[in-house]
Amino acid sequence: MTLFDVVFSGADTVYGLAEGAIDAAIAQHGADKAVAFPKTAYFLPCYYAVTGTKVTNLGELxxxxxxVKSIETKNAKLNDVFMNGVGTALCAEFIEALKYLDGADPYEGTGCSGHLGDATIRELGVPLVTGDIPGVAVILGKAPTADEAAALVKSYxxxxxxxxLVGDVIDQCVEKGVNMGANVRVIPxxxxxxxxxxxxxxAVxxxxxxxNVEPGDAAGLMKYTFERVPAFVNALGALNPVVVACGAGAIALGFPVVTDDVATSEAVNIKVPKSLIVQxxxxxxxxxxxxxxxxxxxxxxIDIPVAFASAFEGEIVRKKQMQVEFDGSRVDCFELVQTKEASEIEDHKIELIGPDFDSFEKGSKQSIAYIVEVAGKGMQSDFESVFERKFHSYLNxxxxxxxxxQRDMIRVRIxxxxxxAGFRAKHIGEVLYAKIKNDFDAVVDKCQVKVIxxxxxxxxxxxELAIPAFDKRDDRLKSLTDxxxxxxxxxxxxxAFSPSHVCVVTPERLGLCGAVSWLDAKATNELEPTGPCQVITKERPIDERIGEYEDVNEAVKKFSxxxxxxxxxxxxxxxxxxxxGCFECICGIEPFSNGVIIANREYAGMTPLGMTFxxxxxxTGGGVQTPGFMGHGKHFIASKKFMKAEGGIERIVWMPKDLKESVAERLNATAKELYGIDNFTDMIGDETIAEDxxxxxxxxxxxxxxxxxxxxMM
Ligand code: SF4
Ligand code: NI
Ligand code: NI
Structure with missing residues (x-):
């Protein structure tokens, strides 16, 4: 058998399965029955992206x-291999979509995720661009032993x-007790x-x-995934035709496939250099x-007795699994960065003042403070809060x-x-030291940590030390206006993902991802002068009302x-x-009230616009301007500059309840200051009040x- 035979036969198998499933579904429900994946605005996303056609019911399916039949041509050309691979992926999409008929939740209770919503993809945006998530591994099949499977997963x-993970490897990981879930970046x-x-x-x-790839632009799609989605496939165990056909689809999208099946690979004897690799x-x-x-x-x-990786950032330590808890809501705790003179600091000195974890009763609540003292020629006191905000990620x-x-309202569980495994108080110091020196080496020459x-x-x-320092910073932040x-x-x-997008970050308008404030951008510029954050002057205003400047326009034109x-x-x-695309929130015009509604990424329900998040x-997205819709950070909601041109925050008529509660204090303060309105959030609707x-x-x-x-507004 040649590779062509194998791929074509695999493609035919999956096509046959899809055809059978669709016909059976039509016989049972009729051709008008709706078909959709949950939590996506892209219909059957792969089919939509490849063809530009929206599938909404069984007849269209x-x-x-x-x-698909028409693209799965069977000539002995490499292009036919790829098109059969793509066709196989599309048929797989049809089969999976049918599992969700009637709003079913087919993966519930299986320990597997199935379909992932758009919000999950948006969440991945920032960690992927910062390299925090350096790649995406797709592991399918079965390793020779469960130990090898677990070791491979843990290595990534x-x-x-x-x-x-797809297939038997999931059970192998369960058997070995591998910590799995989206929060630890292992998704079955x-x-x-x-x-x-x-x-x-x-990926699609x-x-x-x-x-901003147009649906139907299949070539543009494949170029995008090849150049910008750092994914690859590990196929474990014997390759059957269906797996090979799926692999051909992966390769068509630019994702290399690594296989341990030497026999099949040799038998089909066609090399796809750099894309099909036998290991x-x-x-x-x-x-x-x-x-x-x-x-x-x-x-x-980092010299600590446990693993340190961004994959553990979302890991949860539950009450019954914890040795000790430092809880700033019950006892005094704080975290602080302080700038010192170089002469006052002994680099890499980690000092513990007070008892170590061994002295604490299991499960007890204790006090802790960690003070990171830094010195460096490029260090500015404005950077202290920038560093300090990273502690959350470092410790997690x-x-x-x-x-x-953060600050003096922290909670740390061990x-x-x-x-x-031997993790003790001084290791907190080791982590903070190593990360600060690593991430901020351009401005930090020396660093020492006190754990108290x-x-x-x-x-x-x-x-005496922390609260006055925080107060001083707050005063500085308040004085920072556009x-x-x-x-x-x-x-x-x-x-990296959105080739023509530029955020303009100002003191009163942070980046739409919510992760980059004006101070962050300033620090990034200082640390990496030719990096992603560049200075934009604002000397030549065009229209103060909408906040338009010649200098800003020039910069945006250049950077886009x-x-x-x-x-x-x-x-x-x-x-x-x-x-x-990675915005925390999106706001859109609500024509009946002359207002806008805001939905945050976490909100899965309906909004009065008849649209979900x-x-x-x-x-909106992909770096194009779309009047009437705007992605933005959560923090921007209470800003005096929020939609200032259209009248400001007074336009906000609806927000999900959780979001409203989380911004209430600041939003109400702004409304009071700007318009003299008390408790403005009481006037704003939410899903418990109205969804239409x-x-x-x-x-x-x-x-x-x-x-x-x-x-x-229009
Ligand atoms: Fe992306 Fe804008 Fe956030 Fe920068 S500020 S990471 S461009 S969303
Ligand atoms: Ni106190
Ligand atoms: Ni983004």
Whole structure:
């Protein structure tokens, strides 16, 4: 058998399965029955991306199958191999979509994820562009032993690589107790080989969401996934025709396939250089794959007895698994960065003042403070808060340590497992030292850490040192307005995925991902002068009302490589800022009330516009301007510059309840200051009040919401 025979036969098998499933579904439900994946605005995303056609019911699905037949040509050409691979992925998508008929939740209780929603993809945007997630591994099949399977998965996990699993390898990982779940970046997709489609769907939607690839532009799609989605496939065990056909699809998208099946590979004897790689030794899969996809791993060597990797950032340490908890809501705790003179610091000195973890009763709540003292010629006090905010991620990356909060409202849990492995107080210092020196080496020459567990000393320092330092910083932040600074910053970090997108970051408008404030951008510029954040002057205003400047326009034009001509800072209607796709929130016009509604990424329900977050989000992205819809950070909601051109925050008529509660304090303060309104959030609807425009309007009328009296926006 040749590779052609194998791929064609695999493609035919999957096609036959899809055809049978579709026909059976039509016989049972009729051709008008709706077909859709949940939580996506892209229909059957792969089919939509490849053909530009929206499949919404069984009849259309049957037609789509006919289209697949026409692309699965069977000539002995490499292109036919790829097209049969793509066709196989599409048929897999049809089969998987049918599992979701009638709003079914087919993966519930299986321990597998199945389809992943658009919000998950948007969440992955920032870690992928920063290299925090350096790649995506797709592991399918069965390793010779469960030990080898677990070791392979853990090797990727330790590098921060997002791992998706398909087939028997999932049971092998369960058997070995591998820590799995989206929060630790190991996602079992499903046991059937067709479930591999769910990760293909993620890559394809990345092209639609971030890349502004037009649905139907199959060539553009494949170029995008090849150049910008750092995924690869590890096929474990004997290759059957269906797996080979799936592999051909992966290769068509630019994802190399590594296999340990020497016999089949030799039998079919067709080489696809750099794309189909035979590696009989599973322990070398990791290195072989990274080399094939050209993925570089950033290594920080930290001297601690447990693993340290970004994959552990979302790990949860539950009450019954914890050795000790430091809880700033009950006892005094804080974390602080302080700038010192070089002479005051002994580099890499880690000092513990107070008892170590061994002295604490298991499960008890204790006080802790850690003070990171830094010195360096380029160090500025403005960077202290930038460093300090990274502590959350640093400590969470430690396996078995969970950190929440910031400043003097922190909570740190140490798990039994980490404690048993020998993790002690000084290791917190080691991690903070290593990461600060590694991430901020351009401005930090020397660094030392004090870890304090003596409760009286923590209390004293909290009140005498930390709180005054935080107050001083808050005063500085309050004084930072768009008017009070001389420059803004560009951020083009997301161009890795969204090639023409530029964020303009100002003191009162942070990046839409929520992760880059003006101070962050300033620090990034200082650390990496030719990096993603560049200074933008603001000396030549064109229109103060919408926040348009000649200098900003020039910068945006340059950094978008000519894709964008002009941009306003304060308007959602006129020349609005573009979105890459990883925004925390999106706002959109609500015409009946003259207002806007806001939905955050976490909100899965319906909005009064008749659209979910995913639907709204699909209206903008890919670095194009879309008046009426705007992606933005959560923090921006309470800003005096939020839609200032259209009248500001007074336009907000609806938000999901959780979001409303989380911004209430700041939003109410802004409303009071700008318009003299008390408790403004009481006038704003949420999903418990209204999910349709009529009910919302009634509510707003009853509350006398100010938007009702404003000019229509369009
Ligand atoms: Fe991406 Fe903008 Fe955030 Fe920069 S500020 S990481 S470009 S979303
Ligand atoms: Ni106190
Ligand atoms: Ni982005």
């Amino acid at each position: 049957k037609e789509a199958l006919g289209v 996990q330790a590098q921060g690589i997002l791992v998706t 997709l499903g046991k059937d080989v067709t479930s591999v489609l769910h990760v293909v769907s993620v 939607r990345a092209a639609l969401i971030f890349g 009989p030794d599973i322990s070398k899969f990791n290195a072989t794959s990274l080399e094939a996809r050209d993925i570089k791993i950033k290594i920080t060597n 990356c430690i396996e078995g340590v969970m950190h929440t909060g 798990s039994d497992a980490a404690y048993d 567990t003596d409760p009286e000393l923590v209390t004293k320092l909290r009140h 008017e009070s600074v001389d420059v803004y910053y560009s951020c083009i970090m997301c161009q 490589n000519g894709a964008l001509e002009d941009v306003s800072l304060y308007s959602i209607m006129e020349k609005p800022m573009t979105s890459c 995913a639907d709204l989000a699909s209206m 425009p009529e009910t919302l309007l009634e509510f707003l009328t009853e509350k006398g919401h100010p938007a009702l009296g404003m000019e229509p």
